[in-house]
Amino acid sequence: MGDTPIDEVPQPLPMLRAGHDLLPGVIEGEVARARAYIDASRAAATRRAYAADWRVFAGWCAARALQPLPASPATVAVFAASMKDGDPTADPPRHPKKLSTLSRYLAAINDQHKEAGLLTPGEQDGGHQLRRTLQGIRNSHGVRRTRKAPADGDRLERMLGGIDGDDARSARDRALLAIGMAAALRRSELVALTFTDVRFVPEGLRIFIARSKTDQAGQGVWIAIPEGNRIRPKALLLEWLRVGRITDGPLFRKLAEVRVGRTGPEGERRPRQWLEDRVQPVAMSAQGVALVVKARARAVGLDPAAFAGHSLRAGFLTEAARQPGANVFKMREVSRHRSLEILAEYVREYDAFRNHAGAGFL
Numbered sequence: 001m002g003d004t005p006i007d008e009v010p011q012p013l014p015m016l017r018a019g020h021d022l023l024p025g026v027i028e029g030e031v032a033r034a035r036a037y038i039d040a041s042r043a044a045a046t047r048r049a050y051a052a053d054w055r056v057f058a059g060w061c062a063a064r065a066l067q068p069l070p071a072s073p074a075t076v077a078v079f080a081a082s083m084k085d086g087d088p089t090a091d092p093p094r095h096p097k098k099l100s101t102l103s104r105y106l107a108a109i110n111d112q113h114k115e116a117g118l119l120t121p122g123e124q125d126g127g128h129q130l131r132r133t134l135q136g137i138r139n140s141h142g143v144r145r146t147r148k149a150p151a152d153g154d155r156l157e158r159m160l161g162g163i164d165g166d167d168a169r170s171a172r173d174r175a176l177l178a179i180g181m182a183a184a185l186r187r188s189e190l191v192a193l194t195f196t197d198v199r200f201v202p203e204g205l206r207i208f209i210a211r212s213k214t215d216q217a218g219q220g221v222w223i224a225i226p227e228g229n230r231i232r233p234k235a236l237l238l239e240w241l242r243v244g245r246i247t248d249g250p251l252f253r254k255l256a257e258v259r260v261g262r263t264g265p266e267g268e269r270r271p272r273q274w275l276e277d278r279v280q281p282v283a284m285s286a287q288g289v290a291l292v293v294k295a296r297a298r299a300v301g302l303d304p305a306a307f308a309g310h311s312l313r314a315g316f317l318t319e320a321a322r323q324p325g326a327n328v329f330k331m332r333e334v335s336r337h338r339s340l341e342i343l344a345e346y347v348r349e350y351d352a353f354r355n356h357a358g359a360g361f362l
Helices: 028-040 044-063 073-085 099-115 127-141 153-161 168-182 187-192 233-244 286-299 310-322 328-335 340-351
Strands: 198-201 204-209 221-226 253-259 275-283
Touching (some): 073 099, 073 127, 099 127, 153 168, 153 310, 168 310, 198 233, 204 233, 221 328, 310 328
Antiparallel strands (some): 204 221, 253 275
């Protein structure tokens, strides 16, 4: 068994090490620039997730005196089974992992092996052991996907109606929910928006998505958002720009609570511990979007555990699928899905009872 340290990261491939025979005289700076471009080929969130998942696997191996790199197919198979079943007797207890989490762990393990120029566990002799273990886990536990509740038209209207203040936080949260749903944005896309990404037109808005999960090359795309008379994304965004005094930089920003003086406008006496939200110059985090969605759902009596940042994107697709003659191609213009299959699922889910074959006799 090896003794690879838990936090050890595989060395760059030989062709990207300064001083190697294939690259005589290459200086460290040039190598670093090449490595930076390699890192840029993958989203920062993906790199962080892979690093965190690798630490889980490496730590598990270290506790059992197993070698994480290269890891044998049997090692990864036992790891997958251990993670899926969990261990309530461990300290702290290890809860069973979802199949999606196991897939993520495997992706991180494979990535580390590829970075080190090694065969992945599934490619090694005996890789069938790993594949059969994973198939057995899927057969035993099923692969039914769970979704967060969509913030569709009714729910979003309810959430917006629960925000009745005229302060910065209220204005920001209303605009955040409305734009996130109206443009079917991922939370990472929401927080990446800047003032110059927005164009106000008579019909509504045009928003430029500079980079996304399905556009890592950064070609960008403009999304059209109708002005609307129910959710009113354009009006709510204009209100936030006015209240937040946003004229450049990040569109949706962090807010910080600060203490202010006891005397308000026209000598109004305020409570001793008066707090006020101040708009910060930096963008809010992707996690911040999820927290806003949960908080606004809770405020109107919805279960916050059922909602997340993705609820806004799912809300648009759910509502679009309900419209008569729902068109997956028009839906994709907004959502930018690579595959139509996911969009078709939304339509099928609603169509299941529309013009049902048994409607006339059941």
